[in-house]
Amino acid sequence: MKDVKKVKGDTLNGPSPLVYIPLLLWTAFMGAMLFYIFGASLSVPRDVFTGKVFKYETGFHFENYVTAWTTQKLYAYFINSLIYAVVACAGALLIASPAAYVLSRCKFRGNELIKRILILVMSIPTILIVLPIYGTLVKLDMKGRIPLCIVYICVRVPYTTVFLLNFFESISKTYEEAAAIDGCTDLQTFVRIALPMVRPAMTTITLFNFLNVLNEYFIALLLITDQAATSLGVGLTSIVSALMYSSNYPAIFAAVVIVMMPSILIYCFTSRKIMYGGMGGGIKG
Amino acid sequence: MKKSKTFIACFIVPCLIVLAVTYFYPVARTLLMSFFKTGSVTAPISTWTFAGLTNFKRIAMSPDFRQGLVNMLKIWIIGGIFAISLSLLFAVILSHKNIRGKHFFRAIVYLPNVISAVAIGNAWLYYVYNYDFGLINTVLGWFGVEHIKWLGPDLKFGAMLAAIIFGVVGYYMMVFIGGIERIPEDVMEAATLDGANAWQKLTKITLPLLKGTTKTIMTFWTIVAVQSFVWTKVFSPITTESSTIVPISYMYEILFGSLQSPEVDIGTGAAVGVLVAIIIMIITSVINRLFKTDDLEL
Numbered sequence: 001m002k003d004v005k006k007v008k009g010d011t012l013n014g015p016s017p018l019v020y021i022p023l024l025l026w027t028a029f030m031g032a033m034l035f036y037i038f039g040a041s042l043s044v045p046r047d048v049f050t051g052k053v054f055k056y057e058t059g060f061h062f063e064n065y066v067t068a069w070t071t072q073k074l075y076a077y078f079i080n081s082l083i084y085a086v087v088a089c090a091g092a093l094l095i096a097s098p099a100a101y102v103l104s105r106c107k108f109r110g111n112e113l114i115k116r117i118l119i120l121v122m123s124i125p126t127i128l129i130v131l132p133i134y135g136t137l138v139k140l141d142m143k144g145r146i147p148l149c150i151v152y153i154c155v156r157v158p159y160t161t162v163f164l165l166n167f168f169e170s171i172s173k174t175y176e177e178a179a180a181i182d183g184c185t186d187l188q189t190f191v192r193i194a195l196p197m198v199r200p201a202m203t204t205i206t207l208f209n210f211l212n213v214l215n216e217y218f219i220a221l222l223l224i225t226d227q228a229a230t231s232l233g234v235g236l237t238s239i240v241s242a243l244m245y246s247s248n249y250p251a252i253f254a255a256v257v258i259v260m261m262p263s264i265l266i267y268c269f270t271s272r273k274i275m276y277g278g279m280g281g282g283i284k285g
Numbered sequence: 286m287k288k289s290k291t292f293i294a295c296f297i298v299p300c301l302i303v304l305a306v307t308y309f310y311p312v313a314r315t316l317l318m319s320f321f322k323t324g325s326v327t328a329p330i331s332t333w334t335f336a337g338l339t340n341f342k343r344i345a346m347s348p349d350f351r352q353g354l355v356n357m358l359k360i361w362i363i364g365g366i367f368a369i370s371l372s373l374l375f376a377v378i379l380s381h382k383n384i385r386g387k388h389f390f391r392a393i394v395y396l397p398n399v400i401s402a403v404a405i406g407n408a409w410l411y412y413v414y415n416y417d418f419g420l421i422n423t424v425l426g427w428f429g430v431e432h433i434k435w436l437g438p439d440l441k442f443g444a445m446l447a448a449i450i451f452g453v454v455g456y457y458m459m460v461f462i463g464g465i466e467r468i469p470e471d472v473m474e475a476a477t478l479d480g481a482n483a484w485q486k487l488t489k490i491t492l493p494l495l496k497g498t499t500k501t502i503m504t505f506w507t508i509v510a511v512q513s514f515v516w517t518k519v520f521s522p523i524t525t526e527s528s529t530i531v532p533i534s535y536m537y538e539i540l541f542g543s544l545q546s547p548e549v550d551i552g553t554g555a556a557v558g559v560l561v562a563i564i565i566m567i568i569t570s571v572i573n574r575l576f577k578t579d580d581l582e583l
Contacts, residue, residue, distance in 0.1 A: 015483075019378045023390045026375075030393055032420055037408055051418055099300035106288045114297070121308045123504075125512055125565060127533055127558040129311035131318065131540075131551060135326040154307040161300060186292045215401035217515040222537070233403040233515075240407055241522050252411055259404040267399045271392040274399060275459055 034260075041065070041253035048249045061250060068255035072242065076228070077235030078258070083145055084152050084231060085213040089206045091153030092160045097202065099157075100164035101190055105173065115165070118158045126155075130222050137223060145229045151219060156209045163208075167201035168194070204277035207270055211263055232259055318555035326540075326551045333552075340556035344535075349525070350557070353532040356442065360531070361510040361568070364446050368506060369499065372454045376461030377487060391462070395455030402452060406519035409448040410436070436520075441528045445520045449513055457502045464498030465491060500576040507568050511561055532561050 036053070042060045043053045068074050102108075103115060137147045175197070179189045195202075220231035230238075236259050243252045267274060319340055321333040344350045378384060379391050397405055413420045414435035422432040435444045468491065476486050514533040521529045525538055536557040 015378070015381045015384055019381070019384070022374060023378065023386075023394075027390065027393050029420075030396060033408055033413060036420065037412055040412070049417055051423075053418075095299045095303060098296035102288065102293050102296040106293050108290075108293055114301070117304060121304060123508065123565075123569075124308060124312065125508065125558070125562055127512065127536065128315050128562045129308060131326060131555055131558065132311035132314040133307070135314075135551075139327045151307075154303045157300060157303045157307075186288050190296075211399050215399075215403075217401075217403055217518070218512070218533075221518070222540075233401055236401070236403045236407065237518060237522055240411075249411060252407065256404045256407050256411075260400050260408075263399045263401060264396075267392075267396065271395070272388070275391060275395050 037253045038257055041250055041257050043250050045247055045249055064248075064250040064254040065258070067243075067248070067251040068239065068258060072239045072251075072255065074232075074235065074239060074255055074258055077230050077232045080145060080229055080235075081214050081232035082262075084148055084216075085210045087149045088152035088156050088213045089209045091149070092156035092209055093202060093206065095153070095157050096160035097164055097195065097198070098190070100161045100168055101194055103161070104165050104168035105176070105194075115162075118162050118165075121158045122162065126218055130219065134223055138225065143226055145226075147225075148220065148223055148229060148231070151223060152213050152216070155219070156213070160205050160209060163205045164198060164201055167198050171197050204273050207266065207274055208277065211266065211274075214262060315555045315558055318552050319559040321552050323550055323552040323555075328551075336552065340553045341560065343553055344556055344560065347535070349527075349530060349538070350532060350535045352527050353530045353535045356529070357511060357513075357531050357564075359442070360446060360449065360513055361507065364450055364510060365503065365506050367446075368450045368453050368457060369502060371450065372457035372502070373461055373495075375454065375458040376465060377491065379458070380462050380465040391459070394458055397452045398455045402515045403519055405452065406448055406516060409444070409451075410519060414444050438526075438528055441520060441526070445516050445529055448520075449509070449516050453506070453509055457505070460502055460505075461495065461498055464495045468494050496576055500572055503572050503576075504569055507565055507572070511565055532557055 040048050040053050041064055042062065043056065043064075044058060044061055047053050047055065047057070103111060133151060137151075140147075176189050176193050179193045180186075184192070215233060216231065217233040220234050224230055224234065236255060239255050240252050243249075243255070317330070318333075320336060320338070322336045322339070323333045375394050379387055379394070384390075412418075416422060416432055416434055416436075419435070421435065425431075425433065434440065472490060473486060476490055481489065511531075512533060513531055514537070517525070517529045517531050517534045525534050536554045539554045539557070540551065
């Protein structure tokens, strides 16, 4: 038996060093990409083309960020997307958490059916719903950011509900029953007892929703009719096209850095929650 | 627990309204629209004229749609093979008990998932694939290899596909890791005692037990592959090119772009949506048929 362990070896001493090769390649690629883009965003077009990006012979060119942020109006798209993300997170929680609660705690006709439908709609491709939604928005003639706020809330509701539902089902009802016996109303029990217990799940799903809406592209491209309501993704494509006319690569990279920044920052502090949150809780069915 | 009916109703009705307004009504209307000549997107149903399968015939005859469909299937098959093998490789490595920097590497592989596809797509387009100073050509240059036109007509599709795969591997890896960690410890220990080596354990135990997880990931991938429109938009920002066109970009062109014309109307766009949804349904049910998991449920 000792021989066996020696031959196999890996559970005792760690895996063969070869397995680190793909990991290091990926890390090197990712690192090189982010490092170069950040580095080049402080450079000038001529240095980018002649390969002298990291020499900075003329100093750091922070004006590339001014070009992207102010001249190209990235700030406006940035604010729009932040508003979409915040509103969608709040709205989705507001609608989904009560629904998830009664679906997990109460017996009523149609309960199982609603759960099935929620899971079903998560697999409906966006392409199948956008046209009528677009038509409705045009007909209602709503201006500004409101239409997209509403649409983003709505499309995040099914996933949020299912996620919270799974979590509610995994926690004990004892506290809620005790609260009810002590004379709490249904609403009080929900707000004071049940919601605090699912707070970790609410944080995870909010992070998910936030990043999802912040980085969303397809719905924004189709449904934004008002120029002033343009989102970050759609805005970035038009900024990049505009800057390409003058081959202003540093400013393009500056815009890319700005758009990546919020996601990367959030991820730095919450990577475990985001990674492991999506692993099991999501679409278990 | 007994709750009053009013309470239940107040809590569930908003969610039901959302489902009705965002899913039931739009899906029904899209289905209906695909069989009608509808005119503008706001035209009331009473003004539509029934067109039978005309819309579907029209898109089936369109070379753009056909090319889009071919690209979509290529993305699905080639991309699927690479995305799944790569994420499985990372998952197996990063679920090893004694691997160093486990969480760090997991976080790095997962990172592209949280970044905006437009931002990371432009990073690929303007840096990684750049002919003069791009990452790949620079590295190739170290080995004396001539610069390659990654974004030329021949290689553009592959270049786009690599970027798509790069963006999804981390998520699938985490799903695979979840599957691997659900395999009971004693199964592995028993195999070790019976003298199985690492490779045998991988191929005889881990992989067969990941059948269900693989099925889930294939379903995810199908939805990504079919909706890969954002990548088309990033890799061909101005005009739709045959190397990167997908059915959804064809729909977009009908509705807002260069293909807009009096004959081709919203109904045709709806028909594209319906066709794509049918394709997804067929693929998913084939996957479900092929990967029956009941015999290997843990």
